[in-house]
Every structure is written in structure tokens, then in C-alpha cells.
Amino acid sequence: MTGVESLDAVRRVLAARRADILRRYCAVGTGIGRPDPTGPYVITVYVTDPALVPGGEERVDGVALHFVPTGPFQAGPR
Numbered sequence: 203m204t205g206v207e208s209l210d211a212v213r214r215v216l217a218a219r220r221a222d223i224l225r226r227y228c229a230v231g232t233g234i235g236r237p238d239p240t241g242p243y244v245i246t247v248y249v250t251d252p253a254l255v256p257g258g259e260e261r262v263d264g265v266a267l268h269f270v271p272t273g274p275f276q277a278g279p280r
Contacts, residue, residue: 207242209234215263216245223247223262228254230275237268244268248275 231248
């Protein structure tokens with residue numbers, strides 16, 4: 203894989219744009235995923251409310267965003 207399809211490229215985009223993504227989409231977390239095992243890697247954006255999921259396809263620096271409504275995250279005991 204090359205370009206934004208490579209895991210390393212997606213990691214670089216996420217590292218550079220994580221704060222922007224969290225702020226723009228009111229997200230509670232981000233990660234890297236592959237919704238289709240044969241498809242490209244995507245940035246997974248976790249949001250607390252399904253209403254926060256955009257209606258169309260979203261990309262950041264050429265990497266597709268995949269939105270997952272989760273509800274709020276809570277830290278567990280250590």
C-alpha cells in the first residue's frame with residue numbers, strides 16, 4: 203500500500219491532526235481502523251451522539267473518517 207492507504211501514512215495524519223479532528227467534530231476519541239478488511243485504513247472518530255455524525259463523506263488530508271457513536275467515555279479504576 204502507498205499514500206494514505208498505508209498504516210504509517212494514516213498514523214502521521216492522525217498525529218498531526220488529532221486535536222483538530224477532536225475539536226471540529228466534538229469527538230471524545232480517535233483511532234485507526236479498517237472497517238472493510240480489504241479496504242484502506244481510516245481514522246475512526248468516536249462521538250457521544252449520533253447527531254454529531256456528518257451526513258456525507260469526510261476526509262482529512264486525504265484520509266477517510268469513519269464515525270462511531272459511543273456515548274460518553276469514562277475512565278475506569280487503575
